[in-house]
Amino acid sequence: MVAVAIEDDVLVVGGGLAGLTAALAAADTGARVRLISHKRSTLRHASGLIDVLGYGPDGRGPLVDPFEALESLPETHPYARVGSEIVREALHFFDAVVGDAYGGCHTTANALVPTADGTVKPTARYPASVAAGLASDARATLLVGFETVTDLNAPLVAAGLEASGVPFPVRGETVPFPGGLRDDATRTRYARALDQDERVEAGSVRVRTALAEAIRSLLRPADRRLGLPALLGLENAAVVRRDLEERLGVAVFELPTGPPSLPGERLERLLFDALEAAGVRVTTGVPVVDFETESDDPTRIARVFVDRNGARVPHRAYEYVLATGGLVGKGIRSSRAGVREPVFGCPVAHPDERIEWSAAAPFGEHAFARFGLETDGWLRPLETDGSPVFANLRAAGAVLGGYDFPAECSGSGVSLATGYAAGREAGLEVSA
Amino acid sequence: MERSTTDVLVLGGGSTGCGIARDLALRGLEVTLVERGNLTHGTTGRMHGLLHSGGRYAVSDRASARECIAENRILREIAGHCVEQTGGLFVKRPEDPDDYFEQKLRGCRDCGIPAEVLSGTEARALEPYLAPDVERAIRVPDGAVDPFRLCVANAMDAEAHGARIETHAEVVDLLREGEEVTGVRVRHDSGPGKRTHLRPGTTEEITADYVVNATGAWAGNVAALADLEVAVRPSKGVMTIMNVRQVDTVINRCRPKGDADIIVPHETTAILGTTDEEVSDPDDYPEERWEVDLVIDQLAELVPILREARTIRSFWGVRPLYEPPGTATVDPTDITRDFFLLDHAERDGVTGIASIVGGKFTTYRAMAEEIADHVCAALGVSARCETAERPLPGSENLESVLERMDAFGLRSPIARRSADRLGSRAPDVLECDGPNPVLCDCEGVTRAEVRDAIAASGTDLNAVRIRTRASMGNCQGGFCCRELAQELHPDHGHEVTMAALADLFTERWKGQRHALWGEQLSQAMLTYALHAATLNRDRADDGPLEFGTFDAGPDRGGETGVPVADGGPEGSGPHGRERTRGGRGGD
Incomplete structure (x- = not known):
């Protein structure tokens, strides 16, 4: 007797940027799509910027035009697997999904975004909250940090930007954050205070008003824009920013930070909303723990099983997309014995000697940064003999190997391009 | 070249050297200690921390x-x-x-x-x-004993009793006149005094009435500078x-x-x-x-x-094992853990210097006492050793420390850990103006503690690390290295701050390479992504950039590419969906 399974056309495993994009792209073809995710995605770790390619394979850069360099990537690079035309299409697809929440679609040139470390980094798309801060914009800038927000020191960032030769005058100041938040409050807590415009100073003033007042005296007449750590609200970020801009009469922008990253969380929310609008069914909080192949065709996955509070629940689909992330997202796992892909057991090439997994210098050429699945041009993971592991399994995002996204500044772009390609192909396969 | 003189010159800033410096300083002698790296840089900072x-x-x-x-x-x-x-x-x-x-x-x-x-x-x-x-x-x-804290406390007390402690001062030569060693020439990596990155190095000749070679596993190399042979078996x-x-x-x-x-x-x-x-x-x-x-x-x-x-x-x-010439033990595990005071006057006919080899961390104080006795005898000084009775800075009246911690507004686990580390120094260190956020979450180290350590060690963030344990937890500095470095600013400029950060980040990286699998490899990838992608720190020296060729935003006239009207090529975007998102844009 055959057990009944929950059935869809396309099943996407993983809820990060690649999985969300794959699900949207598959739904766009008219397929019936489900996305299954286990833990929270790594979007909250990421800056929220959409990097396509900041540096070429030879380390050249920052690249003005990321698309030009796509052609020179080695054939094992995920971009080379999908082809440069798909990368462009995927970006347009993203632009249409996010609308005016992101900037950068008016040009093929990269933007240089100031970082919390006082460097600039090349990126192709940037959140609206970051837009006013671009380093090629010559407006005089004041950066303001907070005494208790310890990963961004505004005077030091200003000094770093100056050292990078930015074409604008920039100063940094540090102020106390208004209100009685604890010295070790999380960034999310600041965002909530601003979202809700909480009362401070015994209830007499609202926090946004108090913040604007604290900054007003620091602004000089020549200042045209104000940069703050990326904590300006989560739910009402646009309102918070506009409120400060109106009160202070300057453009306001955010400097992206490490985790927890508010721009990353905003993007996650936006994409989940888009999934809902596209009719994608979403099951969160469940890991895929097992799978079965078709009884008459071992090259096809018949169904996967998720663990829901100890119950083994089957899900069946025609096409599967694996977008479980890389080492950080645990789509790639390692132990003293080696490196593996835990859901379907796809092979992951790695040096035998553990010491060769990393380079001696902290920013050296780390083999671990490239750990991941090898695929064919349809993004199907490959066995070591070069044949597809399964005919109906595609992989997307950081679970893929062969690229070093921190060095290249290509993380989001690869997730978008491969997610788009995998989702779209899977969807078309079903409708064909 | 700078020149200075002292009564006793101690070579090596490990537990033995710091113990000797403290002992002699408490006895009233003028002491200078030189160490080529940080305090504990050699063997003391690389042991398991067992108090036998x-x-x-x-x-x-x-x-x-x-x-x-x-x-x-x-x-x-x-x-x-x-x-x-x-x-x-x-x-x-x-x-x-x-x-x-x-x-x-x-x-x-x-x-x-x-x-x-x-x-x-x-x-x-x-x-x-x-x-x-x-x-x-x-x-x-x-x-369990914290070798860093113990060593630093000894050095701190020696300084409080007039000693001069010079870290990042490598002995480049022993000064020998005939059959007498009279001092050393050292190279200060960034000038004498507290370390400041990028400050040019200097050399100095320090002459002393007596030189104590307490460089442990390196004692043979140092002794060789005066043509003396010490056969350490590291x-x-x-x-x-x-x-x-x-x-x-x-x-x-x-x-x-x-x-x-x-x-x-x-x-x-x-x-x-x-x-x-x-x-x-x-x-x-x-x-x-x-x-x-x-x-x-x-x-x-x-x-x-x-x-x-x-x-x-x-x-x-590296254990500084030693055995007298002629013993020739084959298996290093059989070599004695006892220590040897090699009086070069007696042994080699060269006066003014002794070498200390062998020994173990737990008995560092007793070793220091014996050596200080020897030095005092050589110099004709009669003074009693006090190190067995006098508590180290931080260990005075420890019982009352926790009671006083409430005053500093720290969450209780942070307060407890701060008190454990700082001991009786806690009130002095934590009493500060302004907020005192936690900079190192893994180890619960607050800004006040980091600033106290910087005051003692300049821009050397590895010295801050050994004093505070900041960057020694799960993330191995992935999240907090920058936060420690930022405390150097604005007393130190951007360039110095970044050089100090690079030093700490590199040191933290090295030791992780032998632990990179499972969770720690995931952590390493996250750290790499944060520093190289989000912060672009790996490309901090890209050189002069042509800002004008990059996107300056749609309204700023800086665009270099072809404007794309909306959504891109026909059929590639979910145009219907875009409109259903109305009202969410802009955040």
């Missing part, structure tokens, strides 16, 4: 065992804030010899080491993760750090000898040790994978969960 009860030597070397228990008791008094009285167990597995267990027990009792036999069940009641087949255990007063050993304390008691394996037989709970971690392999050069020896695998696999026989547990780092230390 003496149990380990109770069978093979009873003189050492007696000395250990005596010094163990002294350190608990004078260095209370550096010591955690964990207690220790010698545990016996079925395959370990019964008669050795009995010898160990008798040896402890004969040497005055309190020793109590526990059944396997009793041992597991104390340490639940002990293997189910552990048969018996002997409980002894082993402890032996390496690995220590592997777990991210949590699987045990709260020191666990020793009760068998005659062997590698990989000790687990020391240390602050938030547990340290596994170790191996014992002779090396030819204490600065250049292989760090091998089999050593890490060996300590994990062997110690998992005592504590099985170690086999799959997360390690955050492995490091190697």
